[in-house]
Amino acid sequence: MPLLEVNNLSVHFGSRARPVRAVDGISFTVSAGEVVALVGESGSGKSATALSLARLLPEPAARFASGSIKFAGREVLTLSESEMRQLRGGRIAYVFQEPSAALNPVLSIGAQIDEALRERRRAIDRKTELFRLLRAVGLGDTERVARAYPHELSGGMQQRAVIAMALAGKPQLLVADEPTTALDVTVQAQVLNVLLDVQRTEGMGMLFITHNLGIVAGVAQRVLVMYAGQIVEAGSVEDVLQTPRHPYTKALVAAVPRLRGGSARLEGIPGAAPTATNYPTGCRFHPRCAFARERCSREEPMWESVDEQGSGVRCHFWKELS
Numbered sequence: 001m002p003l004l005e006v007n008n009l010s011v012h013f014g015s016r017a018r019p020v021r022a023v024d025g026i027s028f029t030v031s032a033g034e035v036v037a038l039v040g041e042s043g044s045g046k047s048a049t050a051l052s053l054a055r056l057l058p059e060p061a062a063r064f065a066s067g068s069i070k071f072a073g074r075e076v077l078t079l080s081e082s083e084m085r086q087l088r089g090g091r092i093a094y095v096f097q098e099p100s101a102a103l104n105p106v107l108s109i110g111a112q113i114d115e116a117l118r119e120r121r122r123a124i125d126r127k128t129e130l131f132r133l134l135r136a137v138g139l140g141d142t143e144r145v146a147r148a149y150p151h152e153l154s155g156g157m158q159q160r161a162v163i164a165m166a167l168a169g170k171p172q173l174l175v176a177d178e179p180t181t182a183l184d185v186t187v188q189a190q191v192l193n194v195l196l197d198v199q200r201t202e203g204m205g206m207l208f209i210t211h212n213l214g215i216v217a218g219v220a221q222r223v224l225v226m227y228a229g230q231i232v233e234a235g236s237v238e239d240v241l242q243t244p245r246h247p248y249t250k251a252l253v254a255a256v257p258r259l260r261g262g263s264a265r266l267e268g269i270p271g272a273a274p275t276a277t278n279y280p281t282g283c284r285f286h287p288r289c290a291f292a293r294e295r296c297s298r299e300e301p302m303w304e305s306v307d308e309q310g311s312g313v314r315c316h317f318w319k320e321l322s
């Protein structure tokens with residue numbers, strides 16, 4: 001049984017008459033110890049997906065219009081408030097883009113991690129655990145860091161502290177939503193490595209969200225490509241990067257120079273992503289697709305599975321294009 005099992009999930013905002021279909025019928029799984037990447041342009045529904053998992057979206061402004069979210073075999077969408085608090089208090093932890101937004105400016109780093117450690121139900125030596133966590137995220141000067149306030153740390157160190165805080169609840173699933181996007185390029189790789197390090201040693205499942213297909217290799221085992229609220233392709237990282245099936249994924253791969261053996265030619269994807277109140281008929285990607293035919297504007301392609309591991313594609317013509 002996968003740790004997380006999302007089935008036909010739709011998350012809508014706004015009026016029922018003209019809903020913002022931020023997430024529109026997506027299905028995927030994350031197993032224990034597995035890293036799954038969720039990739040897509042800005043506005044494609046990645047954060048709405050992430051926040052849905054522990055129901056962090058403001059309800060009823062956000063509505064679960066369809067589907068199911070099973071975490072460790074239990075349906076999240078029907079949990080009671082107290083069960084939800086347990087889930088949020090530890091089993092599912094988040095790391096977001098902006099570390100300063102996750103930290104309390106008037107509490108020391110040590111106090112904030114300690115607060116998260118108090119949530120643990122089994123008695124632990126909190127001080128020992130605090131220092132262990134700080135070392136695990138590469139904040140080796142533990143005494144000094146524990147006493148420091150967020151503004152005294154660099155962005156990279158702040159994000160390490162946020163990761164330590166996320167680990168404090170011993171999560172089974174870590175949801176990392178663009179965790180390095182706001183950081184200095186020079187520290188992005190270091191923080192990414194810290195994240196992968198702790199994911200492996202703690203044996204957590206991780207949903208790793210990024211708009212950058214180029215950093216998925218070496219991070220995730222599987223990748224989900226999201227476009228306009230839908231997953232348009234899923235597969236192993238190797239397969240998706242080497243033999244993308246969907247024209248959108250092909251374009252994304254082509255736009256990452258180093259994935260194409262060193263050629264520096266950058267082909268952006270022409271046109272803009274559609275807005276979530278107004279998706280095109282047929283295939284949502286057809287107005288930007290280099291391979292679109294008449295059928296693509298008329299008929300919405302269904303999800304086609306290509307194996308038992310969740311790989312598949314949503315395109316009428318993927319076979320002819322491969």
Ligand SMILES: Nc1ncnc2c1ncn2[C@@H]1O[C@H](COP(=O)(O)OP(=O)(O)O)[C@@H](O)[C@H]1O
Nearest residue numbers: 013020022041042043044045046047048049276
């Ligand atoms: N609280 C909200 N109220 C209304 N619309 C929202 C809200 N949050 C997100 N959206 C809309 O949902 C769509 C997906 O947003 P989001 O999940 O943040 O995308 P991503 O993380 O991929 O950039 C966008 O069209 C966005 O404007």
Ligand SMILES: [Mg+2]
Nearest residue numbers: 046047048177
């Ligand atoms: Mg986002």
